Amino acid sequence: xxxxxxxxxxxxxxxxxxxxxxxxxxxxxxxxxxxxxxxxxxxxxxxxxxxxxxxxxxxxxxxxxxxxxxxxxxxxxxxxxxxxxxxxxxxxxxxxxxxxxxxxxxxxxxxxxxxxxxxxxxxxxxxxxxxxxxxxxx
Amino acid sequence: xxxxxxxxxxxxxxxxxxxxxxxxxxxxxxxxxxxxxxxxxxxxxxxxxxxxxxxxxxxxxxxxxxxxxxxxxxxxxxxxxxxxxxxxxxxxxxxxxxxxxxxxxxxxxxxxxxxxxxxxxxxxxxxxxxxxxxxxxxxxxxxxxxxxxxxxxxxxxx
Numbered sequence: 001x002x003x004x005x006x007x008x009x010x011x012x013x014x015x016x017x018x019x020x021x022x023x024x025x026x027x028x029x030x031x032x033x034x035x036x037x038x039x040x041x042x043x044x045x046x047x048x049x050x051x052x053x054x055x056x057x058x059x060x061x062x063x064x065x066x067x068x069x070x071x072x073x074x075x076x077x078x079x080x081x082x083x084x085x086x087x088x089x090x091x092x093x094x095x096x097x098x099x100x101x102x103x104x105x106x107x108x109x110x111x112x113x114x115x116x117x118x119x120x121x122x123x124x125x126x127x128x129x130x131x132x133x134x135x136x137x138x
Numbered sequence: 139x140x141x142x143x144x145x146x147x148x149x150x151x152x153x154x155x156x157x158x159x160x161x162x163x164x165x166x167x168x169x170x171x172x173x174x175x176x177x178x179x180x181x182x183x184x185x186x187x188x189x190x191x192x193x194x195x196x197x198x199x200x201x202x203x204x205x206x207x208x209x210x211x212x213x214x215x216x217x218x219x220x221x222x223x224x225x226x227x228x229x230x231x232x233x234x235x236x237x238x239x240x241x242x243x244x245x246x247x248x249x250x251x252x253x254x255x256x257x258x259x260x261x262x263x264x265x266x267x268x269x270x271x272x273x274x275x276x277x278x279x280x281x282x283x284x285x286x287x288x289x290x291x292x293x294x295x296x
Binding site for chain 2: 111
């Protein structure tokens with residue numbers, strides 16, 4: 001039955017979106033992280049999605065998603081003049097992580113919407129399949 | 139009355155249900171890839187897919203009805219897209235191209251920076267539309283079965 005594949009497709013998307021949500025959580029948690037003794041602060045991470053073609057018996061395409069990789073944003077971190085901070089360098093500047101909290105919030109909303117969409121697809125497919133199982137009885 | 143008449147409508151509805159399931163899967167793929175850069179949304183031309191599916195079914199049953207002659211020179215593979223049946227014991231496969239030709243790329247309504255052409259509003263609408271039509275087809279089948287069972291009952295039965 002062709003509809004079984006929907007759970008694989010939407011399942012892969014849900015898992016990819018939850019990884020994205022995980023990354024967003026890491027980024028938001030580290031939004032105020034300052035640079036350690038080595039001078040490098042936390043770098044914002046970003047997932048990249050890729051289509052996975054799934055095999056079906058009848059040759060019809062089924063396209064899932066996977067996380068192809070996680071990349072680090074290499075832009076320089078936020079620098080704040082705060083000589084009183086124990087992490088300040090010789091010139092009195094503290095280097096924070098390069099996480100942009102607004103970007104991350106937008107990313108989070110987008111990920112959660114996509115997650116919800118895919119869950120709804122699975123629920124609809126499930127209810128349709130349950131009705132298909134009762135075919136001919138009513 | 140030909141016995142096939144009992145199931146002919148059912149065959150058609152079964153094909154329609156099958157294609158609805160395929161379309162549901164295609165839309166699910168599009169929704170799953172809504173955030174994938176470079177993904178191109180696909181869409182099924184349901185009317186032509188159904189026309190093709192029912193047409194190929196007719197040709198398959200036609201070739202089944204015609205007995206394959208024993209001679210090696212028997213004309214085979216006359217139908218394009220159908221696998222050749224060169225022996226009486228071969229089971230004809232359904233057209234390999236069936237369904238695939240009903241698939242098109244959806245025209246993007248807005249260009250996206252990451253060249254993804256999934257229009258989420260349209261996909262959601264198509265998904266809801268397809269779900270309702272899937273259920274409608276199911277009800278057609280159920281009603282047909284009930285009608286047939288009613289017709290088979292003897293008058294004495296309530």
